[in-house]
Amino acid sequence: MAHTLGRNHGQENAVISCDLAVRRLTPVECERLQGFPDNHTLIVWRGKDVAECPDGPRYKAIGNSMAVPVMRWIGERIAAVLPVKEPAPRSWQRPFLKWAGGKYSLLPVLDRLIPAGKRLIEPFVGGGSVFLNSDKHERFLLADVNPDLINLYQMLEADHIRVQSYAQMLFSRSNSEQAFKELREEFNAQSLAAPERAAAFLFLNRHCFNGLIRYNQDGAFNVNWGKYKAPYFPEEEIKAFRQKARHCVFMNAGFKRTLALAGDGDVVYCDPPYEPMLGTAGFTNYAAGGFSWDNQIELAESCVAAHLRGAKVVISNSTAPRVLELYEQHGFTLHSVSARRAISSKGSTRETASDVVATLGV
Numbered sequence: 001m002a003h004t005l006g007r008n009h010g011q012e013n014a015v016i017s018c019d020l021a022v023r024r025l026t027p028v029e030c031e032r033l034q035g036f037p038d039n040h041t042l043i044v045w046r047g048k049d050v051a052e053c054p055d056g057p058r059y060k061a062i063g064n065s066m067a068v069p070v071m072r073w074i075g076e077r078i079a080a081v082l083p084v085k086e087p088a089p090r091s092w093q094r095p096f097l098k099w100a101g102g103k104y105s106l107l108p109v110l111d112r113l114i115p116a117g118k119r120l121i122e123p124f125v126g127g128g129s130v131f132l133n134s135d136k137h138e139r140f141l142l143a144d145v146n147p148d149l150i151n152l153y154q155m156l157e158a159d160h161i162r163v164q165s166y167a168q169m170l171f172s173r174s175n176s177e178q179a180f181k182e183l184r185e186e187f188n189a190q191s192l193a194a195p196e197r198a199a200a201f202l203f204l205n206r207h208c209f210n211g212l213i214r215y216n217q218d219g220a221f222n223v224n225w226g227k228y229k230a231p232y233f234p235e236e237e238i239k240a241f242r243q244k245a246r247h248c249v250f251m252n253a254g255f256k257r258t259l260a261l262a263g264d265g266d267v268v269y270c271d272p273p274y275e276p277m278l279g280t281a282g283f284t285n286y287a288a289g290g291f292s293w294d295n296q297i298e299l300a301e302s303c304v305a306a307h308l309r310g311a312k313v314v315i316s317n318s319t320a321p322r323v324l325e326l327y328e329q330h331g332f333t334l335h336s337v338s339a340r341r342a343i344s345s346k347g348s349t350r351e352t353a354s355d356v357v358a359t360l361g362v
Helices: 027-033 055-063 068-081 104-113 147-158 160-173 177-188 194-207 235-245 255-259 293-308 321-329
Strands: 003-008 011-016 117-122 137-144 248-252 266-270 312-318 333-340 352-360
Touching: 027 055, 104 312, 104 333, 104 352, 137 147, 137 255, 147 160, 147 194, 147 235, 147 248, 160 194, 160 235, 177 194, 235 248, 255 293, 266 293, 293 312, 293 321, 293 352, 312 321, 321 333, 321 352
Parallel strands: 117 137, 117 266, 137 248, 266 312
Antiparallel strands: 003 011, 312 352, 333 352
16 A cells, blocks of 8 residues: 655645455355345355355345345335225124023123133133134134033034024014913923923023023023014024034033043133122022032132143133132232123113133243
8 A cells, every 4th residue: 555645835735546456245245235234145065064155146146135124115105195094893603592691792802911822722612702703723622511402503503494484483472471471381391302302492592581501400591582572583693603613512511521521722711700899699590500619729620621731721700809819829920901791671771891811820
């Protein structure tokens, strides 16, 4: 390198002159210019090891690309001027049954809390709002201790034409208190074949008071006529159910037997009869025998056992103090949610209450 000094109009200036030589940029320098990580193009080439990859193919790969920072810059500015499109709110599928304590109103919260998995297991399937709206699971094991509910689900899957035809006939001809009581008596006498009994259960559910499902100690359905002028026949909802039922197994069983089948890859959602709050009677007679506090303890223990086998567990319940204590003792994480109560005969007295959703392994 040569250094020379020059003068210009009486002023002394330091001038550095260098022997100029052309140097090719290295592949790493070219990668940096294009916004790639160092050695991004250092790859196996024609059977050669990575370390032996010649520069030529690397220059070609770099030269045929677009500069990543430049393209990002352009894309960010295009995105900045485009109008922001809000995602459309999700629509939820209503079940075809009325169901006291159903989870349709809680679906936005439950959809967020129930994790994805290969199979969703529901030991208390009830009206089915949760599984009907699940897009996170491939298969479903749906159980309930109520044999009439499971018979209806199974018959709609096996012989839906017969069930729907008989149910539509009942809806069109039997909307009176006398006809309701006569069908209820025939239903309780256990004299109907399985498809007709399924249709009768659907009729009783849509025509009785508030869609309440209640049995006495003898196992007889004992809810009174609801006095509705024109009960809705849920044809579209049944169609949606049948489409989902292709991926379902329905089982008439208690929660212990059902949860014993849960293991790795399964997600369990339990919606048991809620523990009554202090000073209230509550409602736990969805099936003959009710649901006791000992059952609540057994359910929590069965869920813990399922979790130890690899299942993820979610449970809904009331915020009764001993329920919260029970779940905390077993390591559940508690989430408080608001839910609308729908048992009261007057809409004005149906209040919003706080429920708990407990999760384990989620």
